[in-house]
Amino acid sequence: MRVLVTGGAGFIGSNLVNSLIQQHEVGIIDDLSTGHRQNVHPDAWLRVMDILDSNLDDAVAEFAPDRVVHLAAQASVGESIKDPQRDWSVNAEGTRRVASAAAKAGATRVISASSAAVYGEPVVVPLPEDAHKEPVNPYGRSKLAAESLLAQELAPADVDFASFRFSNVYGPRQDWRGEGGVIAIFCAKLAEGGVPTIYGDGSQTRDFVFVGDVVAAITAALKSGRSLRDGNGGGPAYNVATSRETTVDEVAACLRGASGHSEPFVYAAARAGDVDRSALSAQKALDVFAWDARIPIERGLAETCEWFVQNG
Ligand SMILES: NC(=O)c1ccc[n+]([C@@H]2O[C@H](COP(=O)([O-])OP(=O)(O)OC[C@H]3O[C@@H](n4cnc5c(N)ncnc54)[C@H](O)[C@@H]3O)[C@@H](O)[C@H]2O)c1
Known part of the structure; x- marks a missing residue:
């Protein structure tokens, strides 16, 4: 093709x-x-x-x-x-x-x-x-x-x-500057030895x-x-999408494990306009072209974290 x-x-x-x-x-x-x-x-x-x-x-x-x-x-x-x-x-x-x-x-x-x-x-x-x-x-x-x-x-x-x-979407090569995704921003911060900030109480969910x-x-x-x-x-x-919700706190815990940083992330006030929960059902993609998300978040986060350490 x-x-x-x-x-x-x-x-x-x-x-x-x-x-x-x-x-x-x-x-x-x-x-x-x-x-x-x-x-x-x-x-x-x-x-x-x-x-x-x-x-x-x-x-x-x-x-x-x-x-x-x-x-x-x-x-x-x-x-x-x-x-x-x-x-x-x-x-x-x-x-x-x-x-x-x-x-x-x-x-x-x-x-x-x-x-x-x-x-x-x-x-x-x-x-x-x-x-x-x-x-x-x-x-x-x-x-x-x-x-x-x-x-x-x-x-x-x-x-x-x-x-x-x-x-x-998250993973290697995501741009953490500007808006980026929360995972890219966390990974870039960890890669430079800093402590990421979670806006809100960390219980908000996204479909990563x-x-x-x-x-x-x-x-x-x-x-x-x-x-x-x-x-x-x-x-x-x-x-x-994965059809699953993951909290920002779960992402933070995984990234601390993957990066070896033991220091807890810091919390700041939630930003206006951020929704509490979000996930998309991917059932239709499975039904029509037999795709579903296979990569466990722990593995995806470890790979992303590693990329930022090497290239960030
Ligand atoms: N990253 C996410 O989480 C996410 C979520 C939902 C949808 N999307 C969509 O997925 C697509 C890819 O996003 P991404 O995250 O890789 O963003 P990205 O900014 O890394 O990629 C966009 C690419 O398009 C190019 N581009 C922008 N405007 C152009 C123009 N006028 N003419 C030619 N090229 C142009 C950019 O140079 C860049 O290489 C976009 O359509 C985006 O809206 C991304």
Whole structure:
């Protein structure tokens, strides 16, 4: 297969490319705005460009992918609040253009990254795909719009497609600066010999999914003999998550064990807007393309911690 990965120089994208390239021809389109050239596998075809560039169709046609995995995005909630227009352009309009370019270039399947942010405040835990959606920030709104635009472009074309709503992804190469994920921030702090801060009482939960499991989900879906449009409920969208809640205190305890730091983390007041509980049900991904998250959090955290010690 020839697989084009937009955002292939980023955290999830570069982990995906490194795995796919063992069996497939891989192309990357990335503007290196938050991704890094040193993340790019030397055997991958790379075009450094903005997905909003008017030459996008030509670049995608040049690589001629069978499959497209669209991960390029403005991925920060904070940035989406600062500059909602840019967030909308990259995430909503950018997804429409990638989908259109993929169809014109003859790709037969497109998987596009979405987010738990499309749901807003969770009404049940774990949330199924057809749960009520009321995003609470511009990022969640642009990702929800991207899902519709993907369908609008690809449903009439002979292209199979789906949006993958990732929960809280963690693992090697995650950027801890800016917003990062709580695990990357904790690991970076531990790697420099500091003591991480937990905002809130530590009992808040998240659905932390290891990047290796996300790579496995995308790979299973790329190869699946079934159409991704098959799943019932929530349209062609899939939660990519563990379906389990883990408290921030549990993460902290695991990381202290993995890093050998005995000092307890410090606690500070909860931040406004942080939800208490969150998890996504990944049952549909299991039913349609036989994927479920396999990597125990202890193992994922140990691997992540080790990476930050070596590279942080
Ligand atoms: N990390 C998570 O926990 C998480 C959770 C839910 C959804 N997602 C989604 O997964 C995808 C990948 O996220 P990530 O965590 O790897 O983020 P990332 O910032 O590491 O990766 C995004 C990549 O896209 C590139 N990019 C950004 N804007 C671009 C543009 N206009 N044109 C071309 N390239 C552009 C960046 O340079 C970067 O390499 C994103 O769509 C994000 O919204 C991530």
